[in-house]
Amino acid sequence: MAPRRLLLVGEGNFSFAVAVSETLDPSTSLTATCLQRPADLTPDPVARENLQRLRERGTKIRFGVDCTQLADAFELHEREFDRICFNFPHCGRKAGVARNRDLLAKFFQSCADVLAEEGEVHVALCRGQGGTPADNPTREWHNSWQVVAMAALGGFILSDVHPFSYEAVPGYKCTGYRSQDKSFHIEGALNHIFTRSLPFEGSQPRIFKIKLDDRWFSFPEPEALVGKLNREKPVFSLPGTVTFYQLPFGLIF
Missing domain, CATH: 3.40.50.150 (Vaccinia Virus protein VP39)
Incomplete structure (x- = not known):
């Protein structure tokens, strides 16, 4: 045109x-x-x-x-x-x-x-x-x-x-x-x-949660992994642990 x-x-x-x-x-x-x-x-x-x-x-x-x-x-x-x-x-x-x-x-x-x-x-x-x-x-x-x-x-x-x-x-x-x-x-x-170019909609870091004994601990998703992890359930597994799951408040394993 x-x-x-x-x-x-x-x-x-x-x-x-x-x-x-x-x-x-x-x-x-x-x-x-x-x-x-x-x-x-x-x-x-x-x-x-x-x-x-x-x-x-x-x-x-x-x-x-x-x-x-x-x-x-x-x-x-x-x-x-x-x-x-x-x-x-x-x-x-x-x-x-x-x-x-x-x-x-x-x-x-x-x-x-x-x-x-x-x-x-x-x-x-x-x-x-x-x-x-x-x-x-x-x-x-x-x-x-x-x-x-x-x-x-x-x-x-x-x-x-x-x-x-x-x-x-x-x-x-x-x-x-x-x-x-x-x-x-x-x-x-x-x-x-x-x-x-189309505006880039960057992925926001998630919060990981872990329960050790009777206490909960949380930590932010490492910057290097932002946007690289599947957000569907289940997310991924680690040897010797249960599977990570995406929940409304973050991730639990």
């Missing part, structure tokens, strides 16, 4: 925004953002032309938007985006995988503040970066960006992965960090689609 409100973050020369704007349904509201200020893009003739085309189409453009602080960029009535897209995020220059993981983690946590409840987050990564079985070749886990784990920190789960089709966005020119001339290699790139 086409998004009603689409947010693009981390735009470099806004060529992706221009390409997307040509394919969107007229009812879709597009907001394109970048970290740079207008003066930073003035020397780039491609960026200037793309910005002009977007303005002519009525596209909303925001400068100086930090993708890790999206709540600061949008008022409450401006949020509830149906889709947020971040293409080829990167901290820049020779940043290692740890810094790029941190960028992703903060981005996903930020998305949680401005995404509609049923919305999607799309993250395009170069071949091998994501650290999922869909990557070909697959990097060692410690050398990947661990995108699924980073998304989980924001409360998101991976719902789908498919090739990033740059043929579907003609005119798109992927640029490096802060619109540097050096582009990313996007052959074999993948688009990762995330949705909100």
Whole structure:
């Protein structure tokens, strides 16, 4: 289903925004953002032309938007985006995988503040970066960006992965960090689609009760066993004892 409100973050020369704007349904509201200020893009003739085309189409453009602080960029009535897209995020220059993981983690946590409840987050990564079985070749886990784990920190789960089709966005020119001339290699790139995970309803510790001689003793269920023991009767048996049973007030054996 086409998004009603689409947010693009981390735009470099806004060529992706221009390409997307040509394919969107007229009812879709597009907001394109970048970290740079207008003066930073003035020397780039491609960026200037793309910005002009977007303005002519009525596209909303925001400068100086930090993708890790999206709540600061949008008022409450401006949020509830149906889709947020971040293409080829990167901290820049020779940043290692740890810094790029941190960028992703903060981005996903930020998305949680401005995404509609049923919305999607799309993250395009170069071949091998994501650290999922869909990557070909697959990097060692410690050398990947661990995108699924980073998304989980924001409360998101991976719902789908498919090739990033740059043929579907003609005119798109992927640029490096802060619109540097050096582009990313996007052959074999993948688009990762995330949705909100269901709230985790953690199991509550139970109280164990034991009768020794004529006295009752109680103790909490060990944390390591919370959620792992069967709560149906009988629960389990131990050698030399009777079976544990689940009772309204706890467990007795």
